[in-house]
Amino acid sequence: MTVRATGRWRGIVAVALLFVAVGVLTDRPATLLAGVVGAGLAAYPKLSRPPTVDLELERHLGDARPACGEPVTVTTRVTNTGSHTLADCRVIDGVPAMLSVAGGSPRHAAVLRPGETTEFSYAVESEPGRHQFDPATVIARDITGAHEVETTVAAGTEIQVEDAVPELPIRPQPDGYAGRLVTDEGGSGIEFHSVREYRPGDPIGRIDSKRWARTGELTTVEFREERPASVLLLVDARPAAYRAEADGRPNAVAHCLAGVEQLVSALSDTRDAVGLAAFGRELCFRAPGVGTDHETALWQLLATHPAFDATPPGQVRARGGAEGIGSDDELDRQATLLRKQLGTDTQVVVLSPLSDEHIVETVRTLAASGHTTTVISPDVTAEGSLGQRLARRERRHRLRALRGADVPVVDWDPETPLGTVLLAEEKRRWSA
Amino acid sequence: MVRVSGVSHRPTPLATALALLLAAVSTAILSPTVAQRVAIVAAVVGAGLLVVGGREFATALPLGWLPTALGAALVLGSILRGETLADPRHSIELVPGLVGIALLGLGLRPLRGRFARRFVSAGLAAMVVGVGLVGIFEGAGPLRLLGATAAAIAAWDVAEHGISLGEQLRTDAETRSVELLHTGATSAYGAVTVVVALIIYDYGATLSLGALVLLLGAAVTLLALLYR
Numbered sequence: 338m339t340v341r342a343t344g345r346w347r348g349i350v351a352v353a354l355l356f357v358a359v360g361v362l363t364d365r366p367a368t369l370l371a372g373v374v375g376a377g378l379a380a381y382p383k384l385s386r387p388p389t390v391d392l393e394l395e396r397h398l399g400d401a402r403p404a405c406g407e408p409v410t411v412t413t414r415v416t417n418t419g420s421h422t423l424a425d426c427r428v429i430d431g432v433p434a435m436l437s438v439a440g441g442s443p444r445h446a447a448v449l450r451p452g453e454t455t456e457f458s459y460a461v462e463s464e465p466g467r468h469q470f471d472p473a474t475v476i477a478r479d480i481t482g483a484h485e486v487e488t489t490v491a492a493g494t495e496i497q498v499e500d501a502v503p504e505l506p507i508r509p510q511p512d513g514y515a516g517r518l519v520t521d522e523g524g525s526g527i528e529f530h531s532v533r534e535y536r537p538g539d540p541i542g543r544i545d546s547k548r549w550a551r552t553g554e555l556t557t558v559e560f561r562e563e564r565p566a567s568v569l570l571l572v573d574a575r576p577a578a579y580r581a582e583a584d585g586r587p588n589a590v591a592h593c594l595a596g597v598e599q600l601v602s603a604l605s606d607t608r609d610a611v612g613l614a615a616f617g618r619e620l621c622f623r624a625p626g627v628g629t630d631h632e633t634a635l636w637q638l639l640a641t642h643p644a645f646d647a648t649p650p651g652q653v654r655a656r657g658g659a660e661g662i663g664s665d666d667e668l669d670r671q672a673t674l675l676r677k678q679l680g681t682d683t684q685v686v687v688l689s690p691l692s693d694e695h696i697v698e699t700v701r702t703l704a705a706s707g708h709t710t711t712v713i714s715p716d717v718t719a720e721g722s723l724g725q726r727l728a729r730r731e732r733r734h735r736l737r738a739l740r741g742a743d744v745p746v747v748d749w750d751p752e753t754p755l756g757t758v759l760l761a762e763e764k765r766r767w768s769a
Numbered sequence: 770m771v772r773v774s775g776v777s778h779r780p781t782p783l784a785t786a787l788a789l790l791l792a793a794v795s796t797a798i799l800s801p802t803v804a805q806r807v808a809i810v811a812a813v814v815g816a817g818l819l820v821v822g823g824r825e826f827a828t829a830l831p832l833g834w835l836p837t838a839l840g841a842a843l844v845l846g847s848i849l850r851g852e853t854l855a856d857p858r859h860s861i862e863l864v865p866g867l868v869g870i871a872l873l874g875l876g877l878r879p880l881r882g883r884f885a886r887r888f889v890s891a892g893l894a895a896m897v898v899g900v901g902l903v904g905i906f907e908g909a910g911p912l913r914l915l916g917a918t919a920a921a922i923a924a925w926d927v928a929e930h931g932i933s934l935g936e937q938l939r940t941d942a943e944t945r946s947v948e949l950l951h952t953g954a955t956s957a958y959g960a961v962t963v964v965v966a967l968i969i970y971d972y973g974a975t976l977s978l979g980a981l982v983l984l985l986g987a988a989v990t991l992l993a994l995l996y997r
Contacts, residue, residue: 345929348890349922350992352897356918357989359901361982367911368904370966371918372985377962378922379992381955424954425947427937444938446947457943476937480954482930 338488340387345482349379382483390477390486391419392426392449396470396494403463405498408439412458413473415490417449424448425478428457431471431489433496434591434647436461463498465754466595469640470494471648523559530559565608567625567682570597571675572645573689573696574617575668579649580692580728582717589690591647592715592751596688598639599755605632612683615644616699620671622678665695672699676706684709690717691735692728701742712739712746713755779940780885783948784931785820785877788889789813791924791956792873795896796866798917799903804854805863808847812867815843816874823878824940844871861906865899868892869921877928889928896921911970912963919959926955 353375360369392415399410413430417423430443441459449455472491478484523530525543532545535555545556574590581588597613604611612625613635621644623635639645679685685708689696704710714736718729739746749758793813797806818840822833848871851863869892876888900917903909930951934944 343933345926345933348893350989352893352918352922353989353992355897356901356904357982357985359905363905365904365908366970366981367909367914368901369981369985370911370970371900371904371914372989373966373969374915374918374959374962375922376985376988376992377965378919378959381958424950427934427944427947429938442939442941442943444942446934446938446942446944448946448950480951482926482933482951 338390338486340484340486343478343483343485346379346382349375353379382481385479385481385483387484387486388423388477388479389419389421390423390426390475390488392416392475392490393418394428394473394490394492396430396492398494398496401495402497405463405465407463408460409463409496410458410460411443411494412456413443413445414454414456415445415447415449415473415475416454417451420451422448422450423477424480425482426455427476427478428455428490429474429476430459431473431648432461433468433470435464435466435587435595436468436496437585437587438462461496463496464595465498466598468496468498470496524562526560526563528561530561532556532558565610565627566684567610567612567680568604569612569614569625569679569683569685570600571685571687572597572613572615572617573687574615574644574646575696576617576650577692578617578690578696580690580717582719586717587751588647588649589692589715589717590649592717592749593688593690593713594639594645594647596713596715596749596755600686601632601635601639603756605635611635613638614675615642616668616671616675616696617644618646618650619644620674621645622675624678624680625683668695668699672702676703679708681707684711686710687712688715690715691732691739694735697735697738700739700744704742704744710744712744713749714746715749715751717751778936779824779879780877780928780931780935781938781940781942781944781948783945784927784934784952786817787948787952788873788877788924788928788931789816789820789870791920791927791952792866792870792892792896795917795920795924796863796870796899798913798920799866799899799909800859800862802859805851805859808850808863808867809870811843811850812847812870815840815845815847816870816877818843819874820878823880840874844874858907861902862899865895865902869894869896869899873924873928877931879932885932886929889925889932892928893921893925896924911967915963915966919963923952923955923959927952 353372356368356372356375360366360372395414397412400407403409411430413428415426415428417426425446426449427446428444432438432443439460439462441457443459445455445457447455470492472489475488475490477486523533533556535544535557539557543557545558548554548556572590572593574593578590578593579588601611601613608627610625610627613621613623615621621638621642623638685703687700687703687710689712691697691712691714700710700712716732718732719725720729736746736748747758747762749755790813793809796809800806800809818836822837822840844867848864848867851860851867854860854863872888872892872895876885876892879885879888897918900914900921904914931948934948938944
């Protein structure tokens with residue numbers, strides 16, 4: 338909870354002083370008296386205290402599991418559970434970052450007496466996936482507007498929209514330990530690798546029986562070993578990455594988070610070890626692993642870790658809250674820390690809008706230190722003003738720079754589902 | 770293609786209307802004649818059209834520039850009319866208030882998002898100057914001066930409130946009850962201050978100006994210190 342003085346009445350002191358000065362200099366008592374009114378109004382904000390905010394929030398969804406593209410009506414009820422009247426209570430509902438508002442306004446202001454409830458509703462466009470509502474931001478001012486209390490009220494609400502995209506195609510697993518990463522080493526697998534001399538302990542099934550029948554020599558057939566991959570999904574959630582195509586559209590971090598959620602659910606169906614990391618408010622790192630517990634931990638991290646917040650830091654007010662976290666040194670520090678914790682055989686998939694040069698440097702350093710790195714970059718640039726066109730050109734340049742450094746980049750237009758984009762990419766590489 | 774507009778957050782409509790109304794009341798208190806009042810009505814209508822011309826509607830207006838042009842013409846016309854009144858004292862009473870209304874209208878349109886508050890403050894300054902001039906040159910009675918001052922400050926407060934609501938909630942949010950309560954509270958407090966000041970004046974008529982100055986000086990210093 339933040340309490341701040343708005344200082345909006347400060348200028349009235351000047352009005353009071355002006356009237357007093359004019360009244361005295363020109364010997365006009367009535368003008369002097371106008372100074373009294375000025376002083377009285379300047380003292381007005383001193384009569385009130387910052388409001389105490391005790392609120393309860395309830396959200397009702399018209400349809401909690403709508404079909405894709407169907408607008409969903411959200412009705413939010415806010416009740417004043419405190420014992421004081423809130424003369425100016427402003428509520429900004431925490432619409433999930435991926436959903437855009439289709440009708441009505443998710444913002445509302447009301448006078449709330451103790452026990453009173455206010456209600457407002459709006460409609461959101463449904464996008465495929467699971468969407469968690471953020472806590473609503475409440476800004477309560479006293480009657481004079483001199484003090485402002487900003488706080489959040491939470492109510493866990495979720496919209497689940499059926500995915501219209503088929504799941505990523507995953508090959509069935511031959512046994513418990515194999516994975517889909519085909520290595521150049523011999524062992525058990527499907528694809529032929531080599532034939533070597535029999536060593537005691539080799540499985541009977543792998544003995545080349547035809548050669549044994551022909552020559553009486555014991556040999557063992559080796560196959561290319563298939564190992565599970567170890568993948569780290571890294572989200573760029575620095576303040577610079579919270580860019581959106583236009584006001585009211587989901588920002589790049591929200592797209593990245595939606596992408597990560599899809600990738601986590603796709604990868605957890607395979608034997609691949611999945612880890613999660615983010616640069617941003619603070620470094621978040623969870624080493625790759627497998628199993629239900631690990632998967633639960635990943636989902637929990639995605640839902641609760643501050644680095645995975647889809648709202649930009651310090652959104653309601655520019656001041657406060659955002660110091661230091663956007664600096665380049667901070668990114669270097671977080672990247673070094675991440676490289677130290679990362680296993681050498683872990684692949685890194687970076688999700689970033691590539692909104693500045695620094696993340697490109699970081700990705701190249703990661704690739705240079707021996708990690709197989711891939712970048713998935715949601716394109717949130719627009720073709721409008723000169724500045725927007727420049728941003729688009731710069732991003733294209735960064736994509737080229739990364740591809741030049743042997744880092745494959747998937748240019749993802751968020752209008753298209755990530756699954757489709759990845760499938761197309763796979764096809765392109767096969768045909769190339 | 771994304772439309773880029775210089776202003777994304779506009780003041781809420783109800784507060785805008787109430788602020789313009791209060792500014793008109795402040796000017797009307799100072800200007801008693803019919804010709805002056807007509808000019809004030811023209812200026813308020815003009816400022817209102819200026820504000821309407823700056824808004825975006827669900828269905829675009831057929832002649833989008835027309836309200837703006839008409840509003841500007843009305844405001845300028847009313848100021849010119851105020852300048853050319855037969856009695857120059859009537860002009861002194863009227864013109865600063867009209868300029869104040871025009872500035873308030875430009876602030877609430879707003880011309881540029883981050884200058885909204887500056888325009889509104891400039892509007893208050895113009896109206897205050899008007900009150901000061903009437904006080905100096907006409908030796909007007911306290912009721913007129915105090916009423917006009919209180920109404921001008923209330924207009925500024927309501928406009929500023931509308932701007933902050935527009936910034937935080939945008940104009941499509943339901944905010945009417947809050948705006949009405951805020952306007953009511955400020956206006957009522959302003960009225961109470963005026964009444965108290967008049968009572969002080971009635972009893973203080975026997976007090977020497979020097980003593981009154983000292984008293985007020987002390988009160989204002991105290992206030993200035995409180996705000997530091």
